[in-house]
Amino acid sequence: MNRSRTLSSVPQALASPPTSRWGRRRARARQFDTPQSKGDRRLGLILIIPAAVILAVFIIYPLIEAVDYSFLNWDGIGPKTSAGLSNYTALWSNPVERQSLEHAGILICFYSLIPTALGLMAAALIARLPQRGMGVLRVIYFLPQVLVTIVVAVVWTWILAPGGSGTLNSLLHTFGLSGNVGTPWLGSFSDALIAVGLVAVWLDFGLCFVLFLSGVQRIPTSLYDAARVDGAGIIREFWLITVPMMKREIGVALTITIVASLQSFTLIYQATLGGPGTATTVPGLLVYRDAFQLGTVGAASALGVALALLTFVFTFVIRALLERKGELA
Amino acid sequence: MMDNKQFEAGDGIGRTQHSSLLGGHRARITLVAAGALSAAVLAAAGVAGTAGAKSVTASAASTAPAKLTASSPGGTLTQWNWETEADDPGGHALMPLAIKLFEKAYPKWKVTNREMTLEEQTDSLPLALDNSGAPDVTETNEGFGSMGRLVADDELVNLASYSKLYGWSKEVGSVPLQYNSFTSNGKAFGSGNVYGVPWSAAPLGIFFNKALLKKAGAKIPTSWSQFFADLPLLKKAGIVPMAYAGGQPTAYQPVHVFYTLADAFAKASTSINFVFHNGKSPSINTPGYVKAAQTFQNWSKDGYLTPGYAGLSDTAALNDFTSGKAGFFIEGEWYISSVQSTLHGNAGFWEPPSITGGPGEGYSIPTRSADPNAAAAFINILLGPQIQKANLQQGEVPVVAPSASVLAKFPAMIQSATNGWAAAVKSNQLVPFLDYATPNFLNQEMAAVQELQAGKLTPQAMITSLQSDYTQYWSSK
Numbered sequence: 001m002n003r004s005r006t007l008s009s010v011p012q013a014l015a016s017p018p019t020s021r022w023g024r025r026r027a028r029a030r031q032f033d034t035p036q037s038k039g040d041r042r043l044g045l046i047l048i049i050p051a052a053v054i055l056a057v058f059i060i061y062p063l064i065e066a067v068d069y070s071f072l073n074w075d076g077i078g079p080k081t082s083a084g085l086s087n088y089t090a091l092w093s094n095p096v097e098r099q100s101l102e103h104a105g106i107l108i109c110f111y112s113l114i115p116t117a118l119g120l121m122a123a124a125l126i127a128r129l130p131q132r133g134m135g136v137l138r139v140i141y142f143l144p145q146v147l148v149t150i151v152v153a154v155v156w157t158w159i160l161a162p163g164g165s166g167t168l169n170s171l172l173h174t175f176g177l178s179g180n181v182g183t184p185w186l187g188s189f190s191d192a193l194i195a196v197g198l199v200a201v202w203l204d205f206g207l208c209f210v211l212f213l214s215g216v217q218r219i220p221t222s223l224y225d226a227a228r229v230d231g232a233g234i235i236r237e238f239w240l241i242t243v244p245m246m247k248r249e250i251g252v253a254l255t256i257t258i259v260a261s262l263q264s265f266t267l268i269y270q271a272t273l274g275g276p277g278t279a280t281t282v283p284g285l286l287v288y289r290d291a292f293q294l295g296t297v298g299a300a301s302a303l304g305v306a307l308a309l310l311t312f313v314f315t316f317v318i319r320a321l322l323e324r325k326g327e328l329a
Numbered sequence: 330m331m332d333n334k335q336f337e338a339g340d341g342i343g344r345t346q347h348s349s350l351l352g353g354h355r356a357r358i359t360l361v362a363a364g365a366l367s368a369a370v371l372a373a374a375g376v377a378g379t380a381g382a383k384s385v386t387a388s389a390a391s392t393a394p395a396k397l398t399a400s401s402p403g404g405t406l407t408q409w410n411w412e413t414e415a416d417d418p419g420g421h422a423l424m425p426l427a428i429k430l431f432e433k434a435y436p437k438w439k440v441t442n443r444e445m446t447l448e449e450q451t452d453s454l455p456l457a458l459d460n461s462g463a464p465d466v467t468e469t470n471e472g473f474g475s476m477g478r479l480v481a482d483d484e485l486v487n488l489a490s491y492s493k494l495y496g497w498s499k500e501v502g503s504v505p506l507q508y509n510s511f512t513s514n515g516k517a518f519g520s521g522n523v524y525g526v527p528w529s530a531a532p533l534g535i536f537f538n539k540a541l542l543k544k545a546g547a548k549i550p551t552s553w554s555q556f557f558a559d560l561p562l563l564k565k566a567g568i569v570p571m572a573y574a575g576g577q578p579t580a581y582q583p584v585h586v587f588y589t590l591a592d593a594f595a596k597a598s599t600s601i602n603f604v605f606h607n608g609k610s611p612s613i614n615t616p617g618y619v620k621a622a623q624t625f626q627n628w629s630k631d632g633y634l635t636p637g638y639a640g641l642s643d644t645a646a647l648n649d650f651t652s653g654k655a656g657f658f659i660e661g662e663w664y665i666s667s668v669q670s671t672l673h674g675n676a677g678f679w680e681p682p683s684i685t686g687g688p689g690e691g692y693s694i695p696t697r698s699a700d701p702n703a704a705a706a707f708i709n710i711l712l713g714p715q716i717q718k719a720n721l722q723q724g725e726v727p728v729v730a731p732s733a734s735v736l737a738k739f740p741a742m743i744q745s746a747t748n749g750w751a752a753a754v755k756s757n758q759l760v761p762f763l764d765y766a767t768p769n770f771l772n773q774e775m776a777a778v779q780e781l782q783a784g785k786l787t788p789q790a791m792i793t794s795l796q797s798d799y800t801q802y803w804s805s806k
Contacts, residue, residue, distance in 0.1 A: 184640025
């Protein structure tokens with residue numbers, strides 16, 4: 001609380017006039033009505049046509065079709081019969097599907113929250129250091145994002161393998177923790193989801209870090225100087241300047257990584273195939289199974305639509321939070 | 330963007346994945362891996378599917394089944410298979426021979442050979458067979474997921490008259506053809522009409538390391554009681570009794586070992602009736618199955634399996650066995666060539682009296698085939714003596730039993746597998762892979778075995794849960 005009082009003096013200097021959200025929007029819309037901007041608008045509309053067509057054909061249309069399929073019993077080729085809401089009720093009544101949604105929730109922590117937090121801290125620390133070598137660091141941390149996920153999954157399967165062949169277990173052994181050497185991290189009911197989650201942290205950390213690094217560099221150093229003059233330490237600077245000034249980047253990072261976590265498939269598919277048992281089953285895996293293995297296109301579509309809705313909800317919540325609090329946006 | 334990356338990658342896995350597993354079960358099981366393309370393709374498939382739906386111009390119906398003769402009008406036979414070099418080197422090597430034999434017997438014909446990965450085929454067959462670009466003859470996968478779907482959508486020709494014409498059921502035996510049979514609505518498996526003809530066979534069996542058995546004072550197994558008595562002896566001698574893996578990628582040993590144990594304790598007819606859904610309420614909830622599950626759980630508890638098995642892939646288990654670290658290895662005959670080339674005469678392959686297995690993928694004739702008679706003639710070439718003998722040379726079990734004198738020239742392990750297959754087919758002791766039972770059974774079973782081994786399910790609870798999944802599927806059908 002104390003912190004926010006000190007904070008308020010800094011960013012408000014840069015903030016737009018304190019109108020309400022809707023008032024601001026209306027004002028913006030009115031601005032467009034000048035003759036000059038009408039021409040701009042027409043040109044703008046023409047320019048977005050190619051993108052809009054592609055979007056409509058490859059995203060919007062399939063999405064509408066998927067909604068349509070989700071109310072059907074259909075194998076993809078043969079006759080279709082109406083399924084009513086049964087494909088949707090199964091999302092809760094079927095324990096495997098429900099469990100997969102729970103796992104997706106847990107994985108959001110690993111795919112999104114932890115990498116965002118770590119990335120923020122790393123970026124903030126680096127912002128205080130001299131800039132030399134930054135490029136190299138950026139490349140190294142971003143590398144997991146560039147690698148094809150399947151390669152990442154294969155490599156981590158080796159690292160997490162049980163016995164002497166697993167790099168992690170060999171390391172543990174070196175440090176005298178030989179009790180753990182036999183642990184099959186990806187094959188154990190209690191560890192598998194966390195193991196996959198930690199791989200996801202490694203995967204997404206670089207993305208968040210690089211995103212935040214560019215954000216940190218955008219923050220005027222005068223703000224930090226002012227804060228230091230006021231006697232703020234590293235932790236205060238982080239909470240009072242770095243975090244509030246980077247709300248936009250945080251929003252982007254959260255959105256991208258949460259979407260990635262809800263869509264997670266490749267990593268799980270290669271590393272655990274949802275096992276052991278159903279300990280790491282995620283919705284993406286079930287969508288694929290339903291559609292391609294079991295020929296239940298309706299059930300696959302219902303799960304897909306539910307995932308899309310969840311994604312929308314998360315995106316809008318993040319946006320709403322940022323618009324309300326992040327006056328800089 | 331994330332999406333694209335993931336699914337491109339998914340496609341890649343499938344390919345590497347089943348290169349390690351050969352034989353019939355291998356290719357069918359990799360349906361699991363097939364075509365990870367998700368919703369976009371799914372939607373596309375749906376659109377095309379409805380657009381091209383059933384304008385039945387079945388050319389098959391217009392041609393009366395007859396044997397192709399050298400003087401019959403010729404043409405080009407479009408032939409599809411998934412015997413790619415990476416996935417099935419044996420089949421890949423045989424394909425040019427089959428084409429040469431066909432073109433020699435019917436000089437007016439040319440055969441095109443289109444090899445594709447199983448994923449490509451699984452993705453494309455339902456749509457390809459529904460459109461004018463359909464091949465004249467193609468391999469199809471057994472089971473509900475692929476062949477059943479194609480039959481239900483009326484994409485395949487009933488092969489009964491060709492089978493009669495060429496005497497296939499006599500050559501192959503009725504059991505392998507049963508694995509390629511569906512009722513014409515695609516709903517019941519193992520009865521009704523024949524839609525595919527296999528040209529190789531793939532039984533499970535038990536590999537053993539003679540040197541290690543000797544070292545432990547154990548005997549080469551010739552009966553179940555001998556086999557079960559060997560395990561504690563190996564353990565006592567400090568040798569891992571069983572090379573085993575239950576993790577990813579692609580370890581199917583959990584189900585394969587479970588099937589083999591079920592064959593030891595349960596009647597073959599119980600499993601056969603369960604898979605083909607014969608009788609009023611087929612059930613595996615029997616003392617035999619519970620005992621199989623109990624034995625399997627005990628193996629985990631007693632340390633009979635490779636340590637850390639839950640995180641190992643099937644390649645790791647194979648390496649364990651071929652590098653002489655384990656006494657036994659329960660898997661399919663498709664590993665014989667790998668074991669032969671590493672352990673040579675030190676290894677053996679025991680086929681118990683009742684075994685699980687299935688024929689390799691069979692060839693089917695699409696409803697839209699331009700010349701079903703030529704297609705049938707091609708299938709018949711594959712069952713001929715040259716191709717069947719060439720199967721043995723590639724380390725595969727031929728689906729047509731070879732003569733004793735021919736078989737005697739091949740390594741002992743392939744002899745055991747071939748004889749074991751023939752004996753089981755003949756005595757009705759060949760058990761289909763239990764996961765044929767319902768489309769989702771493989772997933773349910775894999776999960777159940779893993780829970781059994783981790784002690785999360787009791788043997789009885791595991792069997793009860795599998796039975797209830799099965800009953801639920803059939804009651805909703």
